[in-house]
Amino acid sequence: QAQLVESGGGLVQAGGSLRLSCAASGPIFRGYAMAWFRQAPGKERKLVATISSSSGSTYHEDSVKGRFTISRDNAKNTVYLQMNSLKAEDTAVYYCASRPYSNIRFKVEDYDYWGQGTQVTVSS
Numbered sequence: 001q002a003q004l005v006e007s008g009g010g011l012v013q014a015g016g017s018l019r020l021s022c023a024a025s026g027p028i029f030r031g032y033a034m035a036w037f038r039q040a041p042g043k044e045r046k047l048v049a050t051i052s053s054s055s056g057s058t059y060h061e062d063s064v065k066g067r068f069t070i071s072r073d074n075a076k077n078t079v080y081l082q083m084n085s086l087k088a089e090d091t092a093v094y095y096c097a098s099r100p101y102s103n104i105r106f107k108v109e110d111y112d113y114w115g116q117g118t119q120v121t122v123s124s
Helices: none
Strands: 003-007 010-013 018-025 033-039 046-051 058-060 068-073 078-083 092-099 118-123
Touching: 003 092, 018 033, 018 092, 018 118, 033 068, 033 078, 046 068, 046 078, 058 068
Parallel strands: 010 118
Antiparallel strands: 003 018, 018 078, 033 046, 033 092, 046 058, 068 078, 092 118
């Protein structure tokens, strides 16, 4: 069964770091662009970062540029989000997503497969 499973969330103090992982099973990783979205309480789900199937293209949302880095290991069917210098406003549920195309896109509706989400809480 094709699925995405996130891990690595938790509680961290402001200024700290976390690394999120998303492991894919089934045919929803190789050749697929991957992304991380986040959703804070009462707010819409928004793109954080995305990476093409070959890692040749990446995009990071302005508020996380220079602090977060998306990467992928195609041999392990895993995508990562390294999060440094965390701020209270980064608190949200983080979701991994994939789309059956190699190129990156930026909207929720562009992605077909989703993980269950992992909570990231940053205390100030």
